[in-house]
Amino acid sequence: MLKEYRNILVINLMHLGDLMLVTPVLRTLRANYPQARITLLADKKLRDLVEYNPHLDECLLLDKKGEDNHPLAFCKFIMKVRARHYDLVINLHRNERASALAAFSGGGQIVGYAKPGFSLLFDGVMANEHFIKHQVEAHFDVLRKFLGVEKIDDAGLEMTIPEAAQHKADRLWQETFTQEAKVVAFNIGASWLTKRWIKEYFAQCADRLIKRGYHVAFFGGPMDIDLVESCIDDMKERESDHLKVFTGKVSLGVLAGLLRRCCLFLTTDSGPMHVGVAMNVPIVTMFGSSPVTGFYPYDGKDVLVKTPEACHPCRIHECPKEGAEHMACMKNIPVETVMEYVDELLEKFGGAPAYKLPLHPGDYKCRVIDLGNGIAPS
DSSP states (O other): OOOSSEEEEEEEEEHHHHHHTHHHHHHHHHHHHHSSEEEEEGGGHHHHHHHOOTSEEEEEEEEEEEEEETTTHHHHHHHHHHHOOOOOOEEOOOSSHHHHHTTTSSOOSSEOOOOOOOGGOOOOEOOOOOSSSSSSHHHHHHHHHHHOOOOOOOSSHHHHHOOHHHHHHHHHHHHHOOTTOOOOEEEEOOSGGGGGGHHHHHHHHHHHHHHHHEEEEEEGGGGGHHHHHHHHHTTTTOOTTEEEOTEEEEESHHHHHHHHHHHHHEEEEHHHHHHHHHTTTEEEESSSOOOOOHHHHTTTTTTTEEOOOOTTOOOOOOOOGGGGGTTHHHHTTTHHHHHHHHHHHHHTTOOOGGGGGGOOTTOOEEEEETTTTTTOOO
């Protein structure tokens, strides 16, 4: 018999991808506590991802880089949290700011991941096991261990696009592409340099697709603009009218609205990759420094190409190797291999837009192509 909770706070203050990986927990909490008020505390800049999530009653937003980014403001924010008298607080990322907010939240029960020190004020602390299981499954373990939850309602990653953002995406698509256009999305940036496949390789893929009649659309945030421009400079088809650039020009909501119309997403391990999963677009991704087990695209139709390098997964943000060995993890994922799986998925799904593809509930383990041993583990 589950203990009754009436006022639940879930905390995740990390990046785009981390927040997307929390969404299955929100659905499961709603399934187990249908009468509870469920609030998500997240970074204000990511509000488009979660503000209209149907399993939430409220989003509490912290302006991490703005008005809440100094000690006095942060203390005031903690007091705002305490005033809401949550009887359950679940922290789903082990960073200092989230750990502090959970620890001093005044929650009746506080569980989840925590930094040492702050963990002393938690009722239950979980080690994050994303090296041996997917992050989504690790989050479910928090609910199982500390709340006794047995009913896991997993519909994969979810995002409800704000209506205004969807209208803007639809209008932008109609202004940019013909009705019959088959569009392959590219995301070449990532928060770590070691998560980025080689930009010249992306350029070669884009050239091949354009020559075959596909349209290529580059996405990414403002921080990716220079990288995308440099990649396009390496393209032979850079003057083609089948090449479009949305990098730094659209909100997260509009990004999602555009991705759902694409027929494939070629991407790094990044936040947009997880948005693509939620939009049901077939994905081909390349993993160098990231642990595959914890962060693979959570969708059975997707393909992940894993580096053959023995240093995987280093989880180092910048490659310490020099010369020819610098970024060897990504250099040794060949264009020919990646394009083999791009072609396979394009053929399998017929170039249909993602929103027309069927869902497959429960099938969330992507195919991993392990170049280190030449086999594709199940």
